[in-house]
Amino acid sequence: MNRHFDIELKKLKEKVFRMGLLVEKAIENATSALLHRDSVKAQEVLKGDQEINLYEIEIDELGHELIALHQPAAVDLRLITMVLKITNDLERMGDQAVNIAEKALVINQEPPLKPYQDLPEMAAAVRQMVRDALDAFMTADPDKAKAILERDDFIDRINDKIYDEIQKILEQKSQHIRTGVSLIMVAHNFERVADLATNIAEDVIYVKKGIDVRHHIRERRTGDNFQEQV
Amino acid sequence: MNRHFDIELKKLKEKVFRMGLLVEKAIENATSALLHRDSVKAQEVLKGDQEINLYEIEIDELGHELIALHQPAAVDLRLITMVLKITNDLERMGDQAVNIAEKALVINQEPPLKPYQDLPEMAAAVRQMVRDALDAFMTADPDKAKAILERDDFIDRINDKIYDEIQKILEQKSQHIRTGVSLIMVAHNFERVADLATNIAEDVIYVKKGIDVRHHIRERRTGDNFQEQV
Numbered sequence: 001m002n003r004h005f006d007i008e009l010k011k012l013k014e015k016v017f018r019m020g021l022l023v024e025k026a027i028e029n030a031t032s033a034l035l036h037r038d039s040v041k042a043q044e045v046l047k048g049d050q051e052i053n054l055y056e057i058e059i060d061e062l063g064h065e066l067i068a069l070h071q072p073a074a075v076d077l078r079l080i081t082m083v084l085k086i087t088n089d090l091e092r093m094g095d096q097a098v099n100i101a102e103k104a105l106v107i108n109q110e111p112p113l114k115p116y117q118d119l120p121e122m123a124a125a126v127r128q129m130v131r132d133a134l135d136a137f138m139t140a141d142p143d144k145a146k147a148i149l150e151r152d153d154f155i156d157r158i159n160d161k162i163y164d165e166i167q168k169i170l171e172q173k174s175q176h177i178r179t180g181v182s183l184i185m186v187a188h189n190f191e192r193v194a195d196l197a198t199n200i201a202e203d204v205i206y207v208k209k210g211i212d213v214r215h216h217i218r219e220r221r222t223g224d225n226f227q228e229q230v
Numbered sequence: 231m232n233r234h235f236d237i238e239l240k241k242l243k244e245k246v247f248r249m250g251l252l253v254e255k256a257i258e259n260a261t262s263a264l265l266h267r268d269s270v271k272a273q274e275v276l277k278g279d280q281e282i283n284l285y286e287i288e289i290d291e292l293g294h295e296l297i298a299l300h301q302p303a304a305v306d307l308r309l310i311t312m313v314l315k316i317t318n319d320l321e322r323m324g325d326q327a328v329n330i331a332e333k334a335l336v337i338n339q340e341p342p343l344k345p346y347q348d349l350p351e352m353a354a355a356v357r358q359m360v361r362d363a364l365d366a367f368m369t370a371d372p373d374k375a376k377a378i379l380e381r382d383d384f385i386d387r388i389n390d391k392i393y394d395e396i397q398k399i400l401e402q403k404s405q406h407i408r409t410g411v412s413l414i415m416v417a418h419n420f421e422r423v424a425d426l427a428t429n430i431a432e433d434v435i436y437v438k439k440g441i442d443v444r445h446h447i448r449e450r451r452t453g454d455n456f457q458e459q460v
Contacts, residue, residue: 064307071301077294081311085318167407174404177397184411185418 005070009079012062013138016087019055020134022048023090026097027130027193031123033104034186037112045101052094059087082203086137089196093130096189096196103182103189113169113179119187122158125151126190129197136201142208145201155194162187235300239309242292243368246317249285250364252278253320256327257360257423261353263334264416267342275331282324289317312433316367319426323360326419326426333412333419343399343409349417352388355381356420359427366431372438375431385424392417 026045033042063084067077129148136144163184170180256275263272293314297307359378366374393414400410 064304064311067297068304068307074294074298077298081294081314084311088315088318163411167411170400170407171404174401177400181393181397181411181414185414188415188418 008066015059019090022052023093026094030097030100033101037108039108042101042104045097049094049098056087056091082207086200089199093193093196096193099189100186103186107179107182110179113176118162122190126194129194133197133200136204142205145204148201152198159187159191238296245289249320252282253323256324260327260330263331267338269338272331272334275327279324279328286317286321312437316430319429323423323426326423329419330416333416337412340409343406348388348392352420356424359424363427363430366434372435375434378431382428389417389421
């Protein structure tokens with residue numbers, strides 16, 4: 001592949017990285033909004049989402065230009081379409097951060113519902129997955145990407161635990177239904193972010209290894225039988 | 231554009247249509263599983279998801295081959311990458327049908343929680359949106375696509391209504407927390423399917439009109455509506 005294409009591709013990846021940093025920040029702010037009852041941070045997330053959305057459109061345009069201009073061979077083409085998918089996953093993470101921030105604004109108006117000690121642990125683990133997914137993408141490191149896939153089960157388990165925990169609390173204190181259900185939804189939003197980080201990791205592995213692990217992993221997650229696919 | 235490319239593109243679209251029919255069926259079965267407490271239908275959804283996933287991989291491969299082989303001009307390139315995005319949206323709809331079916335399996339083991347009269351209406355409206363999105367895609371009809379976007383607000387409102395309704399029931403009957411929360415999650419899953427149908431509609435408009443309405447619409451949708459969930 002020619003040098004000019006390589007330079008353009010590098011620029012494209014750097015833009016994805018900058019978009020990724022904004023998404024990380026949004027998740028961090030949404031987490032603070034929730035855990036420290038900080039509604040100012042929640043507002044920051046809502047305001048910042050437009051910039052993330054614009055990044056997606058910009059990267060989408062650039063990726064298409066790059067294909068149209070350079071007419072890349074199969075492998076490079078696959079690389080660019082993967083970048084477009086990853087950008088879409090990042091944008092959806094941004095939407096999840098918005099959802100969490102919106103829930104935080106509701107939850108922060110109600111008296112705190114204690115204890116929900118698993119949520120901070122879940123939030124920290126999910127943020128680390130996002131950071132590592134972005135890192136695996138930038139360094140094209142399939143080992144780092146694989147390590148992310150392994151953490152997805154932990155997130156699913158902690159999500160179930162939070163669900164059960166809050167359900168038990170609500171059976172005792174039904175006046176807290178609104179807060180409790182909002183917290184269950186927030187845990188679900190974090191779990192979705194972890195799924196999206198997993199999507200990115202799967203794409204990194206796919207491009208690097210040229211095999212489709214995506215549905216294999218998905219099947220394993222949902223407990224169905226895996227059928228060999230290439 | 232040459233005739234051979236047109237034929238290949240038509241084949242690609244037909245594959246998307248067949249995939250779409252499977253997704254429609256999955257949503258229909260998941261709805262029956264829930265509303266008629268039919269756990270056999272729920273199992274059908276779980277079993278059928280693999281076929282939907284395989285369609286996504288197959289269409290993805292075909293789309294990439296088509297680009298690599300024909301090196302299409304900008305407009306046609308955009309058309310193919312949109313097909314790939316739409317396929318991804320359909321696959322995610324399939325996942326939502328699985329989520330609904332899984333919840334139905336839980337809910338069907340508990341005594342029914344009455345009334346939740348809005349859920350059948352929501353399910354029917356969402357199924358119609360999926361059908362119309364697929365139709366708008368096949369006929370490349372932006373007017374049909376626009377009509378889908380307009381219905382998304384209705385889905386958001388009915389989702390909020392279901393949420394409030396179940397919350398009120400649970401405040402009286404806290405022993406039904408599990409069923410109630412599962413129903414809220416199911417409504418959320420249907421709302422996600424509507425969002426995905428909206429994504430498809432936006433892409434149909436985008437390709438046809440060449441303007442990006444996606445984020446404009448998303449901004450309008452999020453607005454001040456704190457219940458907006460993705």
